[in-house]
Amino acid sequence: MEKFYEKTLLEELHGIQDTYGYIPEEQIIRIAKTKKIPKSQLYGVISFYSMFHIEPRGRYIIRVCNSLSCHLNSAEDVVETIKEFLGIDSGETTLDKKFTLEVVECLGHCGEGPVMLVNNKIYTKLTPQQAISILKECI
Numbered sequence: 001m002e003k004f005y006e007k008t009l010l011e012e013l014h015g016i017q018d019t020y021g022y023i024p025e026e027q028i029i030r031i032a033k034t035k036k037i038p039k040s041q042l043y044g045v046i047s048f049y050s051m052f053h054i055e056p057r058g059r060y061i062i063r064v065c066n067s068l069s070c071h072l073n074s075a076e077d078v079v080e081t082i083k084e085f086l087g088i089d090s091g092e093t094t095l096d097k098k099f100t101l102e103v104v105e106c107l108g109h110c111g112e113g114p115v116m117l118v119n120n121k122i123y124t125k126l127t128p129q130q131a132i133s134i135l136k137e138c139i
Contacts, residue, residue: 009031009035009037009045010045010049012031013031013045013046013049013052014051017051017052017053020056021053021056022053022054022055022056022057023046023052023053023054024054025054028042028043028046028054055093056093056097057093057097057100058093058094058097058098058099058100059097059098059099060098060099060100060118060119060135061100061102061117061118061119062082062099062100062101062102062116062117062118062135063102063103063104063107063116063117063118064078064079064082064101064102064114064115064116064117064131065104065105065106065107065109065113065114065116065117066079066103066104066105067105067106067110067113069110069113070110070113070114070115071113072113073113073114074114075113075114075115077114077128078116078126078127078128078131079101079103080128081128081129081131081132082101082128082131082132082135083101085132085135086099086101086135088101089101090102090103098138098139099135099138107122109122109124112124112125113125114126116131116134118134118135118138
């Protein structure tokens with residue numbers, strides 16, 4: 001019975017995140033009341049899964065791989081150029097809520113680094129200039 005309960009909770013959290021782009025506090029309070037779960041426990045679930053967020057995120061989620069193979073292929077140069085271009089650091093969102101930047105461990109294209117994922121589109125063998133060109137297309 002416990003697994004069914006967890007699945008229902010996770011599905012509900014996914015639905016909320018799909019609707020809002022994150023999980024707002026008022027939704028956390030509502031779920032805690034309706035499911036009779038302490039808010040602290042609900043926050044524990046949300047923080048455990050990296051796909052859930054409690055802060056608004058950008059329309060474009062930029063993930064740049066910094067695993068060993070991408071790092072050796074100058075992924076840090078791509079990251080620094082993006083940070084400078086957007087005026088944000090990793091884990092931050094631009095004020096206009098257009099971009100969120102995340103430096104991640106692996107995007108599964110280890111032989112093609114540096115690698116960047118913008119929402120669901122993958123870009124490989126990037127130079128810093130190519131990364132900026134891609135982001136300019138989103139503006």
